[in-house]
Amino acid sequence: MILRLTFALALIAFTAAAQVAEIGVHGGMSLLSNKELVPGVELGDGFRLGFRLTLNSYRFFGHEFGYAYNRTNLTLDQKYGMAIHQGGYNFLAYALPEGSPVRPFFTGGAHFNNYVPPGSSVTSGGGSTKFGLNYGGGVKVRVSPMFLIRADVRQYHTPKPDFFIQAPSGWLRQTELSAGFSFAL
Numbered sequence: 200m201i202l203r204l205t206f207a208l209a210l211i212a213f214t215a216a217a218q219v220a221e222i223g224v225h226g227g228m229s230l231l232s233n234k235e236l237v238p239g240v241e242l243g244d245g246f247r248l249g250f251r252l253t254l255n256s257y258r259f260f261g262h263e264f265g266y267a268y269n270r271t272n273l274t275l276d277q278k279y280g281m282a283i284h285q286g287g288y289n290f291l292a293y294a295l296p297e298g299s300p301v302r303p304f305f306t307g308g309a310h311f312n313n314y315v316p317p318g319s320s321v322t323s324g325g326g327s328t329k330f331g332l333n334y335g336g337g338v339k340v341r342v343s344p345m346f347l348i349r350a351d352v353r354q355y356h357t358p359k360p361d362f363f364i365q366a367p368s369g370w371l372r373q374t375e376l377s378a379g380f381s382f383a384l
Contacts, residue, residue: 221253221339221347223381229269229283230374236359236367243278245271247375253291261291263306269373279317283373284326285355286311287333300341306353307334312373314360331357335375341383350378 226248235241249267256262269283287310294303311330319325335353342348353375359367 219255220384221255221381222250222384223253223347223349223379224248224250225267225349225351225377225379227351227375227377229271230376231271232372232374233369234371237365239275241274242281242371243272243274245269247285247377249285249377251379251381253381255291255297258296259293261293261304263289263291263308265289267375273317281317282315282321284313284315284321289333302339302341303336304339305334305336308332310355310357312355312357312360312371314362316360316362327360327362329358329360331355331370339381345383346380347383348378348380352376 226246229245229247231242231244234243247267247269249265251263251265253261253263265287267285269285271281271283272278273281287308289306289308292305293299294305295301309330310333311328313321313326313328315321315326333353333355335351337349337351337353339347339349355373355375356370357373359369359371361367
């Protein structure tokens with residue numbers, strides 16, 4: 200009986216300390232390079248807001264699913280506001296094991312960008328969707344048993360949107376600088 204009770208208490212303590220999943224929000228900057236779409240037309244830097252769900256499957260590895268709304272502008276004869284909706288999957292490799300109060304990580308994955316030009320709506324199918332690859336890193340810091348803060352730097356490589364008569368060439372590079380907080384489950 201005592202052995203069973205000890206085992207049950209140890210199991211409860213272990214699962215309470217284990218960080219199985221995180222759900223959080225983030226915000227930051229979206230910096231674009233190689234941003235000329237066609238001669239005289241380019242995208243501008245902006246901000247981003249998003250959320251991420253992370254499933255930590257092993258002491259040093261995790262899987263992350265996320266969405267971000269990026270607000271940018273399209274410069275023609277003047278600046279017009281537009282959106283980039285971004286969703287994707289990333290694999291995480293942590294430098295320190297699960298349970299560490301500070302966890303630097305490296306990440307890489309695949310994503311999509313849905314570029315929504317001025318006057319269009321993502322709900323009416325008025326965008327150009329492109330698939331790409333991304334990589335980066337960051338750090339997560341546990342501030343309490345249930346909360347953590349994080350900072351990320353990521354680079355996204357995606358083909359340029361093609362909502363013009365002339366098809367753009369090359370890849371758009373987007374740098375994410377963001378910070379956020381998460382709930383650890």
